[in-house]
Amino acid sequence: xxxxxxxxxxxxxxxxxxxxxxxxxxxxxxxxxxxxxxxxxxxxxxxxxxxxxxxxxxxxxxxxxxxxxxxxxxxxxxxxxxxxxxxxxxxxxxxxxxxxxxxxxxxxxxxxxxxxxxxxxxxxxxxxxxxxxxxxxxxxxxxxxxxxxxxxxxxxxxxxxxxxxxxxxxxxxxxxxxxxxxxxxxxxxxxxxxxxxxxxxxxxxxxxxxxxxxxxxxxxxxxxxxxxxxxxxxxxxxxxxxxxxxxxxxxxxxxxxxxxxxxxxxxxxxxxxxxxxxxxxxxxxxxxxxxxxxxx
Amino acid sequence: xxxxxxxxxxxxxxxxxxxxxxxxxxxxxxxxxxxxxxxxxxxxxxxxxxxxxxxxxxxxxxxxxxxxxxxxxxxxxxxxxxxxxxxxxxxxxxxxxxxxxxxxxxxxxxxxxxxxxxxxxxxxxxxxxxxxxxxxxxxxxxxxxxxxxxxxxxxxxxxxxxxxxxxxxxxxxxxxxxxxxxxxxxxxxxxxxxxxxxxxxxxxxxxxxxxxxxxxxxxxxxxxxxxxxxxxxxxxxxxxxxxxxxxxxxxxxxxxxxxxxxxxxxxxxxxxxxxxxxxxxxxxxxxxxxxxxxxxxxxxxxxxxxxxxxxxxxxxxxxxxxxxxxxxxxxxxxxxxxxxxxxxxxxxxxxxxxxxxxxxxxxxxxxxxxxxxxxxxxxxxxxxxxxxxx
Amino acid sequence: xxxxxxxxxxxxxxxxxxxxxxxxxxxxxxxxxxxxxxxxxxxxxxxxxxxxxxxxxxxxxxxxxxxxxxxxxxxxxxxxxxxxxxxxxxxxxxxxxxxxxxxxxxxxxxxxxxxxxxxxxxxxxxxxxxxxxxxxxxxxxxxxxxxxxxxxxxxxxxxxxxxxxxxxxxxxxxxxxxxxxxxxxxxxxxxxxxxxxxxxxxxxxxxxxxxxxxxxxxxxxxxxxxxxxxxxxxxxxxxxxxxx
Numbered sequence: 001x002x003x004x005x006x007x008x009x010x011x012x013x014x015x016x017x018x019x020x021x022x023x024x025x026x027x028x029x030x031x032x033x034x035x036x037x038x039x040x041x042x043x044x045x046x047x048x049x050x051x052x053x054x055x056x057x058x059x060x061x062x063x064x065x066x067x068x069x070x071x072x073x074x075x076x077x078x079x080x081x082x083x084x085x086x087x088x089x090x091x092x093x094x095x096x097x098x099x100x101x102x103x104x105x106x107x108x109x110x111x112x113x114x115x116x117x118x119x120x121x122x123x124x125x126x127x128x129x130x131x132x133x134x135x136x137x138x139x140x141x142x143x144x145x146x147x148x149x150x151x152x153x154x155x156x157x158x159x160x161x162x163x164x165x166x167x168x169x170x171x172x173x174x175x176x177x178x179x180x181x182x183x184x185x186x187x188x189x190x191x192x193x194x195x196x197x198x199x200x201x202x203x204x205x206x207x208x209x210x211x212x213x214x215x216x217x218x219x220x221x222x223x224x225x226x227x228x229x230x231x232x233x234x235x236x237x238x239x240x241x242x243x244x245x246x247x248x249x250x251x252x253x254x255x256x257x258x259x260x261x262x263x264x265x266x267x268x269x270x271x272x273x274x275x276x277x278x279x280x281x282x283x284x285x286x287x288x289x290x291x292x293x294x295x296x
Numbered sequence: 297x298x299x300x301x302x303x304x305x306x307x308x309x310x311x312x313x314x315x316x317x318x319x320x321x322x323x324x325x326x327x328x329x330x331x332x333x334x335x336x337x338x339x340x341x342x343x344x345x346x347x348x349x350x351x352x353x354x355x356x357x358x359x360x361x362x363x364x365x366x367x368x369x370x371x372x373x374x375x376x377x378x379x380x381x382x383x384x385x386x387x388x389x390x391x392x393x394x395x396x397x398x399x400x401x402x403x404x405x406x407x408x409x410x411x412x413x414x415x416x417x418x419x420x421x422x423x424x425x426x427x428x429x430x431x432x433x434x435x436x437x438x439x440x441x442x443x444x445x446x447x448x449x450x451x452x453x454x455x456x457x458x459x460x461x462x463x464x465x466x467x468x469x470x471x472x473x474x475x476x477x478x479x480x481x482x483x484x485x486x487x488x489x490x491x492x493x494x495x496x497x498x499x500x501x502x503x504x505x506x507x508x509x510x511x512x513x514x515x516x517x518x519x520x521x522x523x524x525x526x527x528x529x530x531x532x533x534x535x536x537x538x539x540x541x542x543x544x545x546x547x548x549x550x551x552x553x554x555x556x557x558x559x560x561x562x563x564x565x566x567x568x569x570x571x572x573x574x575x576x577x578x579x580x581x582x583x584x585x586x587x588x589x590x591x592x593x594x595x596x597x598x599x600x601x602x603x604x605x606x607x608x609x610x611x612x613x614x615x616x617x618x619x620x621x622x623x624x625x626x627x628x629x630x631x632x633x634x635x636x637x638x639x640x641x642x643x644x645x646x647x648x649x650x651x652x653x654x655x656x657x658x659x660x661x662x663x664x665x666x667x668x669x670x671x672x673x674x675x676x677x678x679x680x681x682x683x684x685x686x
Numbered sequence: 687x688x689x690x691x692x693x694x695x696x697x698x699x700x701x702x703x704x705x706x707x708x709x710x711x712x713x714x715x716x717x718x719x720x721x722x723x724x725x726x727x728x729x730x731x732x733x734x735x736x737x738x739x740x741x742x743x744x745x746x747x748x749x750x751x752x753x754x755x756x757x758x759x760x761x762x763x764x765x766x767x768x769x770x771x772x773x774x775x776x777x778x779x780x781x782x783x784x785x786x787x788x789x790x791x792x793x794x795x796x797x798x799x800x801x802x803x804x805x806x807x808x809x810x811x812x813x814x815x816x817x818x819x820x821x822x823x824x825x826x827x828x829x830x831x832x833x834x835x836x837x838x839x840x841x842x843x844x845x846x847x848x849x850x851x852x853x854x855x856x857x858x859x860x861x862x863x864x865x866x867x868x869x870x871x872x873x874x875x876x877x878x879x880x881x882x883x884x885x886x887x888x889x890x891x892x893x894x895x896x897x898x899x900x901x902x903x904x905x906x907x908x909x910x911x912x913x914x915x916x917x918x919x920x921x922x923x924x925x926x927x928x929x930x
Contacts, residue, residue: 004516011508109336117340118600119530121562129566131542138515140542143508165798168791172784178747179782184770184799184845212505214534215559219338223503258509266499267471 003136008259014143016251017150018208020244022224023231024157025201027243031174032194033089034238035096036229039080039103041221043199044206046107047073048216049115051207052122062125070203077199078192085195086188104221111218119217122210129211146208153204154244157197161240166193174238234277236290245288253277327367327624329354329614330374330390331399332410333424337378342402342603346424347373349607350399352587352594357615364619369611376401376410383410391417396624397614402443404428404474411435418626420617420633422610425603427553428474429654429685438630441654442610443603446475446527447682449552449573450482452659452675456571457483457523458490462548466514466521467497468528468536476502478686479527479552485683487525495521500532507536511543521547529554534563541566556601561664570664575602576643577660577671587642602643602660609641609657613648644674651679696758698723698849698880699744699774704752706736706743706904713739715904716752719882721849723757726871726881728891728912731901737884738779740901741851744882745769745776756849771799773848777855779884781838785827789818792826792837796844803846811840814870832863839870849880856887868894892916 022040029037050072054065080103088099131140161167169190173180181187209224210216227250228243235246253276257269265272281287331350333343354369362368372390376383378401387398387410398414398421400407407423408431414421415436423431425443432439457465465487467480484494496517498510514524524547528536533555540549551560553574560567578585587608591599599605616639617632618624637649644658656679661672697720706714714736721727729737743750746766753762756772764772784792793811797804812819815836821829826837835855842850852871856864864887871894874881885891892898892912900908900921908921915921 004512007512008509011506011512015506015508112336112340117336117344119341119557119559121559123562123564126564129538129542131544138543140539165795165801168787168795169798171787171791172795175784175786176782178766179778179784180795181766182745182747182770182776182778183795183841184767185795186765186767209505212535212538213531214538214563215530217341217530220503220531223505254504255506255509259513263497263499269499270501 006137008255010137010139010143011259012252012255013248014140014146014251015255016248017146018205018224018247019227019231019251020247021150021153021201021205021208022228023235023243023247024153024240025198025205026225026228026232027235027238027240028170028194028198028201030232031238031240032170032177032191033085033096034177035093035100036232037198038097038100038225038229039107040198040202040228041223041225042104042107042111043073043077043080043202043221044209044224045111045216045218045221046076047203047206048122048210048220049111049120051210052120052216056123066207069207070200073203073206074196074199077195077202081192081195085191089191108218115218117218119215119220121215124211124214142208142211145211149204149208153201157240160197166190170194171240174240230274230277234280234287236287239287239289242287242289249288250277325362325367327363327369327397327614327618328372328393328395329369329397329399329611330372330387330393330395332374332376332383332386332390332401333399334378334401334406335373335375339378339402339406343424345599345601345603346402346607346610347399348595349587349591349604349609350611352590352604353608353611353615355594357611363611363615367618367624376406378403378406380406380409383407384413386410387413391419395419396626397421397629399424399610400426402426404431404434407431408434411439414438420626420630424607428478429652430474432653437653438626439653440633440648443606444553444573444575444657444659445654445685446479446552447482447654447685448657448659448677450479451486451681451683452573452661452677453525453550453552453571454483454486454490454492455677455681456661456673457487457525457548457550458492460548462523463492464519464521464523465492465494466517466524466547467494468500468510468524468526469497470500470502470528470532472502474686475552475554476527476529480525481686482683483525483550486681489681495519500528500536502532504532505535507532507539510536511539511545514540515543515545520545523548523550525550527552527554530557530559534559537563537570538566553602556603556662558600561667561669564667567664568666571672572662572664573659574662575606575660576658577602577662577669577674579671579674583640584642584644605642609643609646612641613639613646645676654685696755697721698725698757699882700753700755700758701740701744702753702755704740704743704750704754706739706748706750708749712904713748714743714901717901717906719899719906721880721882722896723880724875724878725897726875726883726895728883728885728888728895728898729901730885730888730891730898730915731907735901736904737901738853741776741853741882741884742778744851745774747776767799770845770847773846774851775842775845775847775849776851777838777842777853779853779857781831781834783826783829783834783837783841785825787826788823789821789826789829789837790823792841793818793844796841798845800844800846804844807844807846811843814873815840832859832866835859835863835867836870839867843879847879849882850874851882851884853884854886855883856885856890864890889916 047069050069054060169185173190231246231250232243235242253273334340374386376386383406400410400423402425407426415438420438422440422442427443427446429445467484469480470476549570551572555572556574576584578588588599620632621628637647638645646655646657648655658674658676660674662669663672699721701719703716742748855867895912897911898915899906
């Protein structure tokens with residue numbers, strides 16, 4: 001029994017890690033522009049297509065293709081910022097939000113019409129989906145990688161945000177964007193960096209997502225961006241540690257409900273988990289780590 | 297309200313009179329098929345190939361003088377973007393544009409929304425691949441199921457599972473659609489009728505990706521199931537299957553036509569032995585294999601599933617019905633379709649006679665071996681084995 | 687271009703017909719104002735007169751019309767970050783320190799444009815504000831109001847500016863801390879930094895400054911040396927009669 005619990009905790013950690021990466025990607029852009037980028041999920045999709053193109057079509061080694069796909073994700077995020085968001089910067093929040101939806105639907109149509117409306121299979125090496133047995137505990141390679149990638153990404157991001165000037169500026173911008181410019185730091189640099197990092201995080205989570213599902217289809221970004229949005233709101237909009245906490249909490253909530261609920265209640269588990277989240281938000285309207293001072 | 301309806305009908309009657317009054321004799325000799333289908337959105341992967349298959353049939357028929365050799369077929373294809381409201385709007389537009397037959401999207405909700413409009417107008421209709429037999433009751437007597445119905449697939453799979461000597465089943469359902477929610481239950485019902493037993497039923501959500509909790513539970517079931525049946529499709533099915541095999545569960549996995557996709561066979565070792573049904577397998581030398589070739593020649597890419605074939609068949613059914621009815625009148629066409637009996641189509645034979653507008657059509661049982669789909673059997677299930685549609 | 691000569695004679699900062707408008711609302715109308723090199727100039731006026739808007743507009747953080755010149759060079763089209771690199775900075779109203787960053791991180795960001803000299807400048811500022819040294823690693827949001835104000839000023843000075851705009855530095859602080867703030871402002875003169883000061887404490891502000899401008903309803907109403915303004919009867923009535 002305790003093995004079963006340990007197994008589910010491990011499952012929850014791995015899933016929560018992916019949600020944390022996703023949430024962090026959304027929170028990154030939110031912290032500098034005050035806007036949720038709903039096209040974030042399409043960056044994941046794009047990562048998947050890039051992976052297929054590089055590894056299957058061009059025949060690159062799998063690892064090389066994966067890392068190149070990360071770079072593609074980061075670069076396309078920065079490109080989307082340049083082409084789509086910069087022209088509407090300073091416009092009302094509604095305009096910006098509509099822009100993110102517009103980009104998302106344009107990319108859907110582009111994927112459907114120029115790539116394929118059907119899912120395309122990704123050849124994932126067998127070792128990536130293998131499992132090892134440790135005293136009754138079953139540890140999947142992909143789970144390990146998920147956890148590893150999450151930990152490395154979180155540490156890397158923490159170092160960047162703590163010690164580099166651009167990182168400091170991004171944390172400062174999360175709190176007060178105009179005064180950050182008053183530090184002589186170009187707004188564009190902060191914003192493009194935020195998008196690129198957010199794209200990189202979308203690439204990381206996109207890879208983990210695709211590795212688990214085995215295929216890429218044009219609409220696959222929708223569900224994860226929704227989960228990430230929930231994680232970000234739960235953790236506190238604008239708080240980067242909050243996004244991570246929210247992601248892990250959502251992962252735990254989902255896995256534990258699925259594992260513990262009696263089967264006749266199972267169909268309601270999404271409703272139950274959302275009710276729990278709403279209850280948390282009623283008690284803490286700014287989210288778990290949201291700052292009350294944000295309402296200046 | 298009644299008065300308004302009356303007036304409305306009077307106006308429609310007037311308009312009809314006016315149309316008949318104008319010299320529009322040419323209209324009698326053509327057949328307009330209105331496709332209110334999803335070229336974009338989540339249904340695009342199913343509607344698009346169906347329409348592609350239909351277009352091949354239309355081209356072939358037109359080369360031979362049209363439907364029944366005399367009615368030139370005009371396809372009016374409109375995108376409803378997988379949207380329910382959009383479907384009812386587009387169906388109305390197509391009817392206004394003179395559609396004689398309507399083709400609806402592959403899912404219940406948009407099919408019902410558009411279907412009720414066509415039912416009111418008295419125009420025969422098919423859904424590309426909505427497989428819920430209850431839609432015939434929800435929409436009305438002008439609606440026909442085209443694809444293999446859920447009850448048929450569930451029963452065929454259950455029969456085959458029992459033949460394979462499997463006796464304990466685990467069902468994985470998602471209540472989000474009737475297809476994913478009910479088909480496994482139909483399987484379970486017939487499986488138990490035939491002497492098997494269902495040990496447990498689990499639930500999943502679309503796009504949940506992570507099946508670790510479900511898989512951990514299946515692995516701890518006692519007795520272990522020897523067959524796991526689900527109608528999950530991409531991306532849920534590959535994710536589930538991978539995690540199931542990773543957890544060391546070796547039970548047979550049975551699925552339905554939703555996994556009739558290159559992704560499934562492309563999964564590698566984990567998909568070895570997966571059994572699924574679909575509307576037809578292109579066994580060499582058959583008419584279906586010829587259709588697969590025709591498709592590849594026409595679109596310059598290989599066909600990878602059977603939706604296109606059922607789209608092709610649908611046009612053959614319509615053409616035959618026109619021949620019997622002698623024209624495009626809605627009610628006459630409806631009766632002619634309903635009386636279709638043993639018509640030769642690309643996937644085998646199709647009959648609507650005495651089946652309450654749910655066709656008896658052959659179902660292929662397929663198994664994935666060595667990364668490829670291999671054909672196991674093609675059969676038409678006896679109607680007394682069919683469960684009641686929910 | 688006889689740039690070098692010009693620099694010695696031109697004022698450090700000059701506003702020509704500066705207008706600040708937020709949509710239909712005009713916060714400031716054709717403001718003309720100069721701050722000579724090394725000069726301390728005070729801008730006073732009742733609440734809502736448009737003083738803070740003028741300062742924010744000068745550094746490019748509020749929508750501005752009209753011209754801004756630094757040492758005779760027209761910088762009207764420069765962005766905020768370019769202005770900072772040219773040596774103009776602002777300690778904003780309400781301090782607006784980065785509360786979720788440490789004191790050290792706030793100072794590091796302040797010195798982002800002058801990284802070579804940042805270590806030196808920081809030492810000098812920590813000497814001037816010993817309290818900040820004591821709180822160096824602490825989260826800035828946990829500092830007292832006075833400490834936050836010192837941090838705001840220090841952060842602005844980290845960029846090695848030649849012109850500093852100070853917006854209400856003494857607002858809401860205890861008298862003893864207000865003393866420290868004004869001592870610091872006087873010290874800026876010895877560091878050869880030109881200052882444009884917006885202050886509620888008119889008398890103390892005029893005491894430390896060379897000249898002053900009086901603003902109300904978005905326009906400059908009056909200007910003169912600090913002594914002239916301190917003894918001006920109209921001004922006394924305007925502020926001490928109406929407001930106090």
